[in-house]
Amino acid sequence: MPLSLRAKLFLDLLLVVWGIASFLINLGANLWAVSQYVLNGRYVWAALVLTLLGLSSVALQVFSWVWLRADPPGLHVSQPPGCCLALLHLLQLGYLYRCKQGLQQGLLVWQQEVPSEFDLAYADFLSLDISMLRLFEAFLEKTPQLSLILAIVLQSGRAESYQWVVIGTSLMGISWALLDYHRALRTCLPSHHNLRLGSSVIYFLWNLLLLWPRVLAVALFSALFPRYVALHFLGLWLVLLFWLWLQGTDFMPDPCSEWLYRATVATILYFSWFNVAEGRTRGRATIHLVFLLSDSVLMVVTWVTYSAWLPSGNLLKILLPVGGASFLLGLVLRLVYYHRLHPRCHWEPAQVDGTRALHSPEWRQLPQNSRMIGLAQNFFPKAKDAAALPWEGEVNGVL
Numbered sequence: 001m002p003l004s005l006r007a008k009l010f011l012d013l014l015l016v017v018w019g020i021a022s023f024l025i026n027l028g029a030n031l032w033a034v035s036q037y038v039l040n041g042r043y044v045w046a047a048l049v050l051t052l053l054g055l056s057s058v059a060l061q062v063f064s065w066v067w068l069r070a071d072p073p074g075l076h077v078s079q080p081p082g083c084c085l086a087l088l089h090l091l092q093l094g095y096l097y098r099c100k101q102g103l104q105q106g107l108l109v110w111q112q113e114v115p116s117e118f119d120l121a122y123a124d125f126l127s128l129d130i131s132m133l134r135l136f137e138a139f140l141e142k143t144p145q146l147s148l149i150l151a152i153v154l155q156s157g158r159a160e161s162y163q164w165v166v167i168g169t170s171l172m173g174i175s176w177a178l179l180d181y182h183r184a185l186r187t188c189l190p191s192h193h194n195l196r197l198g199s200s201v202i203y204f205l206w207n208l209l210l211l212w213p214r215v216l217a218v219a220l221f222s223a224l225f226p227r228y229v230a231l232h233f234l235g236l237w238l239v240l241l242f243w244l245w246l247q248g249t250d251f252m253p254d255p256c257s258e259w260l261y262r263a264t265v266a267t268i269l270y271f272s273w274f275n276v277a278e279g280r281t282r283g284r285a286t287i288h289l290v291f292l293l294s295d296s297v298l299m300v301v302t303w304v305t306y307s308a309w310l311p312s313g314n315l316l317k318i319l320l321p322v323g324g325a326s327f328l329l330g331l332v333l334r335l336v337y338y339h340r341l342h343p344r345c346h347w348e349p350a351q352v353d354g355t356r357a358l359h360s361p362e363w364r365q366l367p368q369n370s371r372m373i374g375l376a377q378n379f380f381p382k383a384k385d386a387a388a389l390p391w392e393g394e395v396n397g398v399l
Helices: 003-039 043-070 081-092 095-110 117-156 160-186 198-223 230-246 253-273 282-309 312-340 371-377
Strands: none
Touching: 003 043, 003 095, 003 117, 043 081, 043 095, 043 117, 081 095, 095 117, 117 160, 117 198, 117 253, 117 371, 160 198, 160 371, 198 230, 198 253, 198 282, 198 312, 230 253, 230 371, 253 371, 282 312
């Protein structure tokens, strides 16, 4: 095996381990916070944290189960029987099973002297699903959790040690999920290379810097009007869900699960940008940015009007300018990334990722994650014609 390929596979293994560790650390921090809320008599706060954890976990299990059922028969050779797999998902262990499966396949490929094309493609297949599940978990649990923790801190006027741990692990988990998702998309298309360090840093920073002000604005509104934040979220979520329906998403294998996907993406769009439709995205991204910015400004104006309600007013006078500066810097870095660092499609008719010939009979029989390939074609529209699309008669990219 070439040294460069072995190093890349080893890095992929480390990233899988880091993703599992990040998930478990954040889960432990949330359970620590719940126990402290219960001990201090804050039962509503504890119930809200557990509700977010439960809803996120259930959604992940459903996505994982539906995808496994839709995958071609015989693809997952070492998979446990259907009843055992169903039990794992009912016990909310489906996501961790997926991570274990991806880690095992990665170790298998790394240990081989000459990895087979099928094993490499299967490792990518599993990694892509895990990246998507990680992104969903970040916006269904970590981001709302971060808003909730900040609202609690703003209401109480102080932050406990366990709350700082939750804030730190949530921020890092969200940013890592976005970066890992973008990195995963690049593996789907033949003409895109892995993220370089400079590109990775800029992508990481602009996502974090644009997300933080939105989370702060939602936390402010939640701290001031805890009874109305649910109505605010529901109103915007319905608008975003309708917008997704108009775009005609087609990610899941059946119409019922497609609505779950749209509901999840609507939650992501409440906090950040996520492209789901093919074609030029600049217009849609601009509309979404203006929409979120206007909503955030309205929530901040509400805080300015009613700031005397909160005991942490002095802290907020520091946080708000920092949030504004964060948004402007994030916007600049986003423009720099897409103008200078976002990859352009260079058609390479002989290779895919430097190893596989395009549309050769051998390549067409390798596992192809058509779910993520479709999203990659939306994210990299210039590469659509050059991308390795599933051939007629294929199921999920496998003949």
